[in-house]
Amino acid sequence: GILIKRVCHRGAYLSASKNFVEKDLETSVVGRSFLITGANSGIGKATAMAIAKKGGTIHMVCRNKDKAEEARAEIVKESGNKEIYVHILDLSETKKVWEFAESFKKKYKTLNVLINNAGCMMTMREVNGEGLEKSFASNSLAVYILIKSLIPLLEKSTDPRVITVSSGGMLVQKLRTGNLQSQRGRYDGTMVYAQNKRQQVVMTEQFAKAHPNIHFSVMHPGWVDTPTIANAMPDFHSSMKERLRTPEQGADTVVWLAVSEAAVKNPSGRFFQDRQMVSAHLPLAWTHSSQLEDQKFMSVMEDLAKSFQPH
Numbered sequence: 001g002i003l004i005k006r007v008c009h010r011g012a013y014l015s016a017s018k019n020f021v022e023k024d025l026e027t028s029v030v031g032r033s034f035l036i037t038g039a040n041s042g043i044g045k046a047t048a049m050a051i052a053k054k055g056g057t058i059h060m061v062c063r064n065k066d067k068a069e070e071a072r073a074e075i076v077k078e079s080g081n082k083e084i085y086v087h088i089l090d091l092s093e094t095k096k097v098w099e100f101a102e103s104f105k106k107k108y109k110t111l112n113v114l115i116n117n118a119g120c121m122m123t124m125r126e127v128n129g130e131g132l133e134k135s136f137a138s139n140s141l142a143v144y145i146l147i148k149s150l151i152p153l154l155e156k157s158t159d160p161r162v163i164t165v166s167s168g169g170m171l172v173q174k175l176r177t178g179n180l181q182s183q184r185g186r187y188d189g190t191m192v193y194a195q196n197k198r199q200q201v202v203m204t205e206q207f208a209k210a211h212p213n214i215h216f217s218v219m220h221p222g223w224v225d226t227p228t229i230a231n232a233m234p235d236f237h238s239s240m241k242e243r244l245r246t247p248e249q250g251a252d253t254v255v256w257l258a259v260s261e262a263a264v265k266n267p268s269g270r271f272f273q274d275r276q277m278v279s280a281h282l283p284l285a286w287t288h289s290s291q292l293e294d295q296k297f298m299s300v301m302e303d304l305a306k307s308f309q310p311h
Contacts, residue, residue, distance in 0.1 A: 016274035016275070030056070032057065035059040036060060040070070052083075060085065060087065063118075091138045094145070098149065105149065111153045114147065116165065120193075125187040132181060136182070145308075163219065165219060166197045166220055170280075171287065173191070204269055208268040217268070217272055218271050221253065253274060
């Protein structure tokens with residue numbers, strides 16, 4: 001834990017940022033569209049704001065209408081960009097995720113960048129209307145469905161990219177396909193979250209192989225002062241408060257991956273932190289899964305996703 005904390009707090013960002021190339025972000029994205037989940041607070045909102053200021057069309061996908069409209073108004077006001085659209089969706093409702101993605105595809109001609117940012121950390125095990133554990137449904141299955149459904153739209157758009165906001169917590173998790181719904185054993189919300197975040201890394205690697213004309217990436221924002229952390233990990237939050245990153249610092253690499261030319265010079269399917277490609281495993285880690293395990297996971301996800309697909 002010490003290692004992760006040491007490389008991920010505000011001080012680490014400040015030292016890493018000394019090597020950032022300023023002109024990477026000096027770019028206009030007018031005419032490009034960005035779909036951002038969880039865009040009304042934390043990293044998602046900071047990402048939406050930064051891209052809006054560069055002229056991008058933003059689709060904010062949020063659960064809470066009031067908070068979303070409030071954030072939209074703030075983004076429009078500060079950026080002067082009116083091309084900001086709100087879509088209300090609870091990512092834990094699996095069928096609704098499919099319905100949203102399918103209708104988005106019919107309504108809009110292009111989508112250049114999908115940013116899977118929304119995260120959900122549960123303190124106790126709860127299931128959604130479909131009987132799926134909510135953390136898995138929001139963090140893993142919803143991400144799978146959004147990517148799967150929106151790939152045709154991304155593929156016909158220029159310079160398409162998919163970025164998923166993961167977490168350094170996944171470094172202590174090896175992919176497990178056997179207990180996806182956390183039915184066995186004691187429920188530990190932070191560990192389930194970390195497992196979902198490992199699943200996002202595996203999905204990114206696998207989708208990148210299957211769709212070489214889309215640039216996929218997954219990233220760790222560092223430990224950021226966001227509502228998710230404050231609510232789910234109050235002790236960690238209060239003890240670390242002074243050292244947590246701001247949402248803008250946490251969003252920096254997301255924005256870089258979304259808009260810069262430099263980002264897509266890196267191979268697709270990789271894990272990033274502070275604008276650097278880093279290993280998705282700690283040194284000498286036991287967290288590597290085999291190709292067979294990764295493929296099995298993807299086929300389980302495929303079957304699960306399909307079973308909720310509207311016909």
